[in-house]
Amino acid sequence: MTVWTANQDQLALFDDIADQYITEHPEVKSITFEPLPFEDYTTTLTTQVAGGKAPDLAWILENAALDFVDSGALAPIQDALEKTDGYEFDDLSESATALWQKDGELIAYPFSTSPFVMFANDDLLRAAGQPTAAELQAAGKWNWEGISEVGAAVNAATGKAGFVVRDFDYTSWDNLASVWMGWGAEPWGDDGASCEFDSPEMVDAFTFLHEAAFDKKSMPGPGTTADFFAGESAFTVTQISRASVLPDSGFAWDLLPLPEGPEGEYSMVGQAGIGVMASGKNAPVAADFLAFFSSPENSKKLAQWFPPARTSQLSTETLAAANPVLSAGQIENVVIPGIETGVVRPGHTDSAKVGQTVRAALDAIWTPEADIEESLIGVCDAVEPLLGK
């Protein structure tokens, strides 16, 4: 099975589960987990398939979900899961499985449904003479304008960054969905065929981001990096799974939901699925192992890193037991509502080409004198021919 994580603790748990399966199924000689670098994950996986070396199971990132589900690259797994004793298939939440279905049938297992949240460095906020995250929220300023205002003050006082949209880095633009959803913006219409980058909501959202980067300096500009977990920024938007590195960060931190936008509260989730590769050599056995890997017992064990798709396990008790880093209040107020109401990060078929085309066109925005509206019209001009296909 190919995975994107190289975290030794996570791999050790995967190996433990695989060893249990082999003990119960002596006909299976070995199960190995092959970590692939996250940045090139889908490219490497596709190249393996092209070279006739497809893995039996593969972790699928959500931005490539439609490509894998629609193309027939994955073998259906619903039968195998439903037939497994004690699997409790109906426990899988509808919102978690929506992305991974084709013609009403589950094609891949929604392995991780991880909400995007806002982490805050309270020590840095205090050092800059600014309110902590909880104080901001209590004062009714937990919104993007408030975050930008405080972020600008932190930058002016300490030279450190205000807020960072993690992994965006002025290339991975789909991470900005965690901001523009607050303006009610969408990159394309529901049918995926019409470009919405030039909508008034999107123009407003990008105007906010542009001002934050170039005028207020509340967000690091292009070509400047700041790592929240190294204490270099006051706030960061990222997925809850990053919380595991916080104990080593050496500063007081807090976890809050995404700030409100002009359209009010919202939440977004990132998803990863695990699918059985149709071109793999052991598809039936792989589906059986996936049923074992995602059983209620193993799902509970994996919940410490990968928020489960099982409704019964979306409880403070289960998640608190799995996540010693987070408080019960943070799980109850941030994690569970985030999972329950979160909209999946936008995706599209032909994701790599669409992503690259938008990235190249969006570069026009990231200069100090950019005309936001014209640039976003340019994005639509570039990407619309691809959306209609």
Place this chain on the structure above:
Amino acid sequence: MTTLIKSPAGRASARPGGRRPLTHLQRDALAGYLFVAPQVLGIAAFVLVPLALVIYFSFHEWNVLANTFTFVGVANFERFLGDPQVAPVMRTTGIFSVALVFFNISLALLLAVMLNRSLAGITFFRTLFFSPVVVSLVAWTIVWGFLFQDNGGVNGALELVGVDGPNWLREGPTAMAAVVIVQVFKNVGLNMVLFLAALQGVPQELQEAARMDGAGPRTIFTRIVIPLISPTILLTFIITIVGSLQVFAQIAVLTQGGPGISTTVLVYYLFQQAFLFGEFGYGSVLSLVLFLIVLVLTVVQWQLRKKWVFYEN
């Protein structure tokens, strides 16, 4: 002079029930074939077979995920001719190659001339300039990526002398300049060593004779040294041009072809089409175009050598 000695075994001496022994000539031929076999097999396996496959793939549309492989005739070639991205990509490739060849060879020659003398500690400087050649390309590029950040080391150094540096990797012209600088410093040491070896092969007596005839340093350099090292100049031209057309890691690490498509050279465009977008058929067409460009440029340079390369014999 070669003398062929006919071996007694070379005569027809059929031995009933036994194999006819090899003649000297046959043994020599066999030894020759065995010596060249590894190279021939290597070229066949790693050059000819892939080349044939690329030609084959270029006539097909291959959807890896859907596992379909369809013959599409010359559709991929027609797409190349109508692709609006091709012209800017070719222009970017040309600009990068010309800039790289000019700066790399000029700097390498300058360094070689400066280091071609017997001074205390000269070996240290030769090693210093050569050392980037043996450094991992990706590690080298990542370090330069940090240096070229807006708040990185390059702009920090410029600030010390009162210059407000550009946002190197985020503006089209400076992004291209940054990629060229990274590549020039990475490989200039190799060409420098080649030039250094060539300069040390220039006979001192020729330069001495020219000096006695009243030639100045510039005349000696342009009329004596340059012609005598011209075979090395040809070699460095060929390997630098071929190398410039194959630049990939620096683009992938530093700019991913951006901003916009301002640093998308042909190899990176090929990579995008084939491996990012899964368009293996179209990617194969781009591979063939790249192969033809390298081939034509190399042949042209090889033919032009007769006009400017000086061979003592």
